[in-house]
Amino acid sequence: MVAVIDGLLTKEQVQTIAKRLFSAKFADGSMSGGPLGKEIKKNTQVAPNSPEYRELADFVLSIIKQNETVAINAIPRRILPPIFASYTEGHRYGDHVDAALMGQWPGMRTDLSITIFLNEPGAYEGGELVLVTDFGEQVYKGKAGDAVLYPTHYRHRVNPVTKGRRMAIVTWMESMVRDPARREIIGDLAAVMERLVATKGDEELMLRVEKARLNLLRMWADS
Ligand SMILES: O=C(O)CCC(=O)C(=O)O
Numbered sequence: 071m072v073a074v075i076d077g078l079l080t081k082e083q084v085q086t087i088a089k090r091l092f093s094a095k096f097a098d099g100s101m102s103g104g105p106l107g108k109e110i111k112k113n114t115q116v117a118p119n120s121p122e123y124r125e126l127a128d129f130v131l132s133i134i135k136q137n138e139t140v141a142i143n144a145i146p147r148r149i150l151p152p153i154f155a156s157y158t159e160g161h162r163y164g165d166h167v168d169a170a171l172m173g174q175w176p177g178m179r180t181d182l183s184i185t186i187f188l189n190e191p192g193a194y195e196g197g198e199l200v201l202v203t204d205f206g207e208q209v210y211k212g213k214a215g216d217a218v219l220y221p222t223h224y225r226h227r228v229n230p231v232t233k234g235r236r237m238a239i240v241t242w243m244e245s246m247v248r249d250p251a252r253r254e255i256i257g258d259l260a261a262v263m264e265r266l267v268a269t270k271g272d273e274e275l276m277l278r279v280e281k282a283r284l285n286l287l288r289m290w291a292d293s
């Protein structure tokens with residue numbers, strides 16, 4: 071299931087990040103593109119050893135961890151320190167599939183990816199995030215602060231930027247529920263529950279839905 075999260079970052083948070091990124095040192099991002107990296111990945115990323123990186127990464131991680139939509143749909147166990155990427159004219163990230171394991175050995179399994187858009191869609195041409203799914207290509211170009219949360223198993227790309235500059239944050243999560251179909255069932259039940267609470271639904275019904283959700287979580291989650 072792909073979830074579009076409007077305003078994962080507030081305008082103020084986007085501004086805070088953008089201000090710090092302004093002075094950050096960006097390095098060639100093609101080294102981390104897997105075996106095809108150099109050919110298909112052309113961008114720059116904030117160097118993890120740059121002075122700005124740790125503070126920015128912690129700031130973004132704390133926001134992702136607090137987000138309800140992420141919690142409900144991803145049920146994250148671990149989240150990698152994010153990448154701050156810049157795509158200027160001619161930059162792109164061609165069709166690829168992300169590594170299944172990331173981070174220092176033994177690494178973590180990548181169940182979900184998240185892209186957070188850092189500037190407005192009008193600030194650049196091209197640069198869409200495209201997911202290649204069974205239902206055709208899904209194209210995403212969000213407003214500054216919006217995010218797309220998607221299962222990492224999709225083939226995907228970032229279209230070439232033909233004008234302007236695309237700034238985005240990208241990271242990966244390992245879920246306590248590794249099967250996307252199971253995560254979707256638990257997410258659906260959470261959505262039903264949310265609706266029942268908001269509409270002051272029948273208490274017995276709410277109890278049964280919540281019982282089902284929690285017991286499925288108990289059955290399927292590895293903490
Ligand atoms: O920038 C994006 O939206 C996605 C980038 C990407 O696919 C990656 O870093 O693996």
Ligand SMILES: [Fe+2]
Nearest residue numbers: 166167168226
């Ligand atoms: Fe990717």
